[in-house]
Amino acid sequence: MKAYLSGWESLCASSSALRFIDTNLRGIGQVMFQDNPLSGALFLAAIVWGSIAAGMPQVAICGVLAVVAATLTAQLLHVDETALRAGLYGFNGVLVGLALATFIEPGPLLWWYVVLGAAVSVVAMSATANALKPLGIPTLTFPFVLVTWLLLLATYGFAGLGADALPADDVISPYESFDPAQLGVGDFLQATLLSISQVFLKASVVAALLFLAGLAINSVAAAVAAVGGAFLAVVTAHLLGAESDLITGGLLGFSPVLTAVALGSVFHPPGWRVAAYAALGTIFTVVAQAAFNVALTPIAIPALTGPFVLVTWMFLLPRQSFNRAAPGSR
Amino acid sequence: MKAYLSGWESLCASSSALRFIDTNLRGIGQVMFQDNPLSGALFLAAIVWGSIAAGMPQVAICGVLAVVAATLTAQLLHVDETALRAGLYGFNGVLVGLALATFIEPGPLLWWYVVLGAAVSVVAMSATANALKPLGIPTLTFPFVLVTWLLLLATYGFAGLGADALPADDVISPYESFDPAQLGVGDFLQATLLSISQVFLKASVVAALLFLAGLAINSVAAAVAAVGGAFLAVVTAHLLGAESDLITGGLLGFSPVLTAVALGSVFHPPGWRVAAYAALGTIFTVVAQAAFNVALTPIAIPALTGPFVLVTWMFLLPRQSFNRAAPGSR
Amino acid sequence: MKAYLSGWESLCASSSALRFIDTNLRGIGQVMFQDNPLSGALFLAAIVWGSIAAGMPQVAICGVLAVVAATLTAQLLHVDETALRAGLYGFNGVLVGLALATFIEPGPLLWWYVVLGAAVSVVAMSATANALKPLGIPTLTFPFVLVTWLLLLATYGFAGLGADALPADDVISPYESFDPAQLGVGDFLQATLLSISQVFLKASVVAALLFLAGLAINSVAAAVAAVGGAFLAVVTAHLLGAESDLITGGLLGFSPVLTAVALGSVFHPPGWRVAAYAALGTIFTVVAQAAFNVALTPIAIPALTGPFVLVTWMFLLPRQSFNRAAPGSR
Numbered sequence: 001m002k003a004y005l006s007g008w009e010s011l012c013a014s015s016s017a018l019r020f021i022d023t024n025l026r027g028i029g030q031v032m033f034q035d036n037p038l039s040g041a042l043f044l045a046a047i048v049w050g051s052i053a054a055g056m057p058q059v060a061i062c063g064v065l066a067v068v069a070a071t072l073t074a075q076l077l078h079v080d081e082t083a084l085r086a087g088l089y090g091f092n093g094v095l096v097g098l099a100l101a102t103f104i105e106p107g108p109l110l111w112w113y114v115v116l117g118a119a120v121s122v123v124a125m126s127a128t129a130n131a132l133k134p135l136g137i138p139t140l141t142f143p144f145v146l147v148t149w150l151l152l153l154a155t156y157g158f159a160g161l162g163a164d165a166l167p168a169d170d171v172i173s174p175y176e177s178f179d180p181a182q183l184g185v186g187d188f189l190q191a192t193l194l195s196i197s198q199v200f201l202k203a204s205v206v207a208a209l210l211f212l213a214g215l216a217i218n219s220v221a222a223a224v225a226a227v228g229g230a231f232l233a234v235v236t237a238h239l240l241g242a243e244s245d246l247i248t249g250g251l252l253g254f255s256p257v258l259t260a261v262a263l264g265s266v267f268h269p270p271g272w273r274v275a276a277y278a279a280l281g282t283i284f285t286v287v288a289q290a291a292f293n294v295a296l297t298p299i300a301i302p303a304l305t306g307p308f309v310l311v312t313w314m315f316l317l318p319r320q321s322f323n324r325a326a327p328g329s330r
Numbered sequence: 331m332k333a334y335l336s337g338w339e340s341l342c343a344s345s346s347a348l349r350f351i352d353t354n355l356r357g358i359g360q361v362m363f364q365d366n367p368l369s370g371a372l373f374l375a376a377i378v379w380g381s382i383a384a385g386m387p388q389v390a391i392c393g394v395l396a397v398v399a400a401t402l403t404a405q406l407l408h409v410d411e412t413a414l415r416a417g418l419y420g421f422n423g424v425l426v427g428l429a430l431a432t433f434i435e436p437g438p439l440l441w442w443y444v445v446l447g448a449a450v451s452v453v454a455m456s457a458t459a460n461a462l463k464p465l466g467i468p469t470l471t472f473p474f475v476l477v478t479w480l481l482l483l484a485t486y487g488f489a490g491l492g493a494d495a496l497p498a499d500d501v502i503s504p505y506e507s508f509d510p511a512q513l514g515v516g517d518f519l520q521a522t523l524l525s526i527s528q529v530f531l532k533a534s535v536v537a538a539l540l541f542l543a544g545l546a547i548n549s550v551a552a553a554v555a556a557v558g559g560a561f562l563a564v565v566t567a568h569l570l571g572a573e574s575d576l577i578t579g580g581l582l583g584f585s586p587v588l589t590a591v592a593l594g595s596v597f598h599p600p601g602w603r604v605a606a607y608a609a610l611g612t613i614f615t616v617v618a619q620a621a622f623n624v625a626l627t628p629i630a631i632p633a634l635t636g637p638f639v640l641v642t643w644m645f646l647l648p649r650q651s652f653n654r655a656a657p658g659s660r
Numbered sequence: 661m662k663a664y665l666s667g668w669e670s671l672c673a674s675s676s677a678l679r680f681i682d683t684n685l686r687g688i689g690q691v692m693f694q695d696n697p698l699s700g701a702l703f704l705a706a707i708v709w710g711s712i713a714a715g716m717p718q719v720a721i722c723g724v725l726a727v728v729a730a731t732l733t734a735q736l737l738h739v740d741e742t743a744l745r746a747g748l749y750g751f752n753g754v755l756v757g758l759a760l761a762t763f764i765e766p767g768p769l770l771w772w773y774v775v776l777g778a779a780v781s782v783v784a785m786s787a788t789a790n791a792l793k794p795l796g797i798p799t800l801t802f803p804f805v806l807v808t809w810l811l812l813l814a815t816y817g818f819a820g821l822g823a824d825a826l827p828a829d830d831v832i833s834p835y836e837s838f839d840p841a842q843l844g845v846g847d848f849l850q851a852t853l854l855s856i857s858q859v860f861l862k863a864s865v866v867a868a869l870l871f872l873a874g875l876a877i878n879s880v881a882a883a884v885a886a887v888g889g890a891f892l893a894v895v896t897a898h899l900l901g902a903e904s905d906l907i908t909g910g911l912l913g914f915s916p917v918l919t920a921v922a923l924g925s926v927f928h929p930p931g932w933r934v935a936a937y938a939a940l941g942t943i944f945t946v947v948a949q950a951a952f953n954v955a956l957t958p959i960a961i962p963a964l965t966g967p968f969v970l971v972t973w974m975f976l977l978p979r980q981s982f983n984r985a986a987p988g989s990r
Contacts, residue, residue: 077980109900120944120974127977134464134794150944150951157950160901240439241490284450284480290487291480298628298958314450317457320407464794570769571820614780614810620817621810628958644780647787650737 027090050202066097195253229260357420380532396427525583559590687750702874710862726757855913889920
């Protein structure tokens with residue numbers, strides 16, 4: 001594996017076209033914190049599969065268009081070269097493209113809207129990184145969430161962009177009560193896998209397995225955290241009595257999956273204390289996801305990964321040190 | 331008084347059990363900025379009285395459960411020992427416990443929800459403190475407000491947690507117009523006292539007097555600021571034509587009371603200029619409270635002490651110096 | 661021109677009354693970033709004309725009352741003298757006065773409400789400036805937006821302040837769909853001019869020309885940016901299919917105008933790269949304006965210049981350097 005990657009790196013060093021492809025693949029990989037072109041390629045395969053399986057090939061096309069537009073914008077703005085090559089200016093763009101194409105019906109304006117969103121996501125990324133520098137915390141997917149919320153909200157004011165996947169007829173809809181069903185083993189398994197694929201707005205078991213492969217190829221700890229976080233989120237949501245369709249569709253689990261990967265494998269060294277801390281964050285992300293769903297009901301936009309961003313910032317800001325031996329506690 | 335407290339301090343130094351009790355009492359005291367176990371004990375008595383008087387003893391139990399859970403979490407996370415012992419990791423927990431038990435109906439899940447909220451309030455406290463360090467302003471009750479808003483919003487998505495004190499049937503309810511009534515002297519007195527007890531979500535005159543005693547025992551200035559702030563808030567709300575039931579129930583005054591205590595007695599030295607500045611902040615907190623009530627109507631959660639946090643931050647950030655003699659003003 | 665201004669400056673130096681007038685005129689000028697008493701005087705003339713033309717002379721009176729109240733408050737709080745004299749503690753006050761008088765019906769409480777809002781806008785200005793100092797970005801009109809949102813929201817809770825220009829009967833109103841019309845050349849011209857006058861909440865072509873004169877007298881680049889930004893915003897909104905009445909009334913263009921002036925003439929040196937960057941920001945401000953309009957529908961308050969603040973912060977935070985020659989880009 002390492003040999004293949006260093007061979008690929010040599011090729012990229014000698015070809016700006018390959019370097020460009022490498023940068024974009026890493027951008028896709030960074031959606032789940034993986035600075036690895038092969039992870040990005042597997043994630044891309046999952047996106048393509050999931051989009052075609054859902055009968056929406058334009059979603060995958062918009063995702064690719066967006067990451068390319070984001071990378072080009074970043075080059076025009078002369079952002080930091082190291083961060084650019086690591087894909088840090090691409091992952092918000094991919095997500096903007098996937099989200100816009102998922103919620104807005106296809107049409108000529110959609111493509112321009114995706115390019116606009118991807119370009120602005122680069123500015124938002126740079127702005128967020130500078131704003132958070134004094135606090136020492138990462139941007140996570142905040143730029144994606146902010147830019148996409150604005151773009152989706154605006155569709156209600158623009159007749160040129162019909163957002164048929166949003167409840168456009170009646171922006172103000174009351175939150176409806178429901179009866180949760182009892183889930184079986186198969187439901188739990190599906191819910192866990194779809195929680196992973198929904199990180200990329202996909203509801204597909206095959207895509208979920210490709211995403212897991214992309215994670216495992218670069219970081220086994222990340223793959224374990226993703227599966228563990230997804231399962232914990234599904235169990236938590238079920239115990240609290242969440243709506244069964246939301247659980248089995250993976251719609252309450254994708255933010256917690258990202259929290260689990262971030263807190264459990266990316267920003268802390270592995271260990272039992274870290275696992276416990278990440279588990280607390282993961283459980284609270286389920287609460288935050290349900291809260292965002294309710295809070296955004298009156299304005300009819302999806303929570304996206306907002307709950308992940310909020311809770312993970314909250315759990316990173318204390319800068320818990322998990323390296324030192326525990327000082328003499330009571 | 332001082333002799334008693336130093337005797338108690340000696341006892342705590344020799345017993346970790348007493349130290350634990352001391353830490354928790356100070357946590358309760360810090361809800362109103364009082365780092366004094368006796369203030370905490372009087373506040374606790376007020377909480378117990380107010381809860382039993384309202385026929386909701388579980389509220390007091392959840393408050394105690396929450397502060398203990400918060401203190402234990404803070405110990406597990408090895409937070410700063412000085413801040414912990416001063417009760418700074420407990421006051422958000424108490425409030426989370428009181429609020430959840432006030433708005434959610436009793437049941438087995440409620441206890442777990444309180445423990446979860448109390449534990450996360452410690453993380454949120456540590457995160458907020460770090461985030462605000464560059465700005466030089468205190469966390470106030472922001473961690474409580476943030477965590478409780480998320481936990482209450484989420485109940486609409488969780489069938490296991492019926493929030494019968496929230497308008498769950500119809501999350502989206504329009505703000506209704508009303509006719510303010512003329513208030514008499516007795517109304518003003520009740521409104522002033524309940525504005526103080528509502529800081530702890532209690533509507534009880536006896537509890538209000540116990541809270542005032544707890545304040546006065548540690549800081550006469552704080553008690554004076556609380557009464558003055560409450561009265562000013564009630565008069566302001568009445569002059570502006572606020573709904574009478576909200577005024578007499580203390581529901582427009584509890585945030586202003588905290589603003590008055592913070593700006594008038596805790597973070598500035600006493601004096602006429604400070605009193606005028608605190609009065610402006612107190613009056614504007616009444617406006618902010620009314621504004622939050624309207625803004626949160628569509629998502630059906632209470633404002634809690636959010637208005638206090640916002641306005642007090644706004645008035646502390648300018649770092650007005652009230653020590654120097656006024657330079658030759660025009 | 662320069663001779664007149666330096667003569668005026670000598671007069672101000674010898675008279676505290678003239679200095680006071682100078683400070684207030686600069687405060688009005690700073691609404692559009694112009695530290696020039698003559699710009700302020702022309703803006704004031706535009707405000708008076710626009711208010712009388714709309715049959716609402718109280719709006720102009722409240723604007724003047726507010727800027728005077730803000731300046732006096734700033735003197736009482738001993739703010740930085742240089743910033744005060746440059747009008748930086750006045751522009752939020754003017755806008756608070758204009759907005760409150762535009763949306764709230766006249767009555768004795770309105771005057772007190774304006775004075776309260778103007779005084780608090782000074783505290784909010786100082787707080788925002790301190791909070792943003794570590795980030796190196798300007799406050800823009802954030803203090804105005806924050807304070808006015810709270811004051812307008814609160815009117816729904818205060819019977820003494822009827823906000824007849826707000827949909828008070830039914831705070832929760834669904835966003836309604838619409839059919840955009842085809843616009844002619846005259847419509848585009850009107851839309852462009854009203855987008856400029858709406859910065860001061862005025863719908864008047866004459867006022868727009870006076871505002872442009874006030875800009876041009878101090879900065880031709882600012883006037884060009886204002887016209888260019890307004891036109892770009894109108895075209896963008898029309899292409900995206902925005903409601904025609906909003907476009908021709910200048911209601912989707914006033915925030916983009918401010919973004920264009922700020923990014924294109926105030927905070928960056930002129931040039932093609934700056935123009936392109938400012939154009940991207942201006943276009944995205946149209947999206948943000950539409951988004952804010954939708955998001956604020958459930959709580960029935962106007963977006964004010966919130967979209968301008970958000971997008972301009974987003975585009976200033978990356979601290980794009982437009983001075984250096986572009987390093988060898990691909």
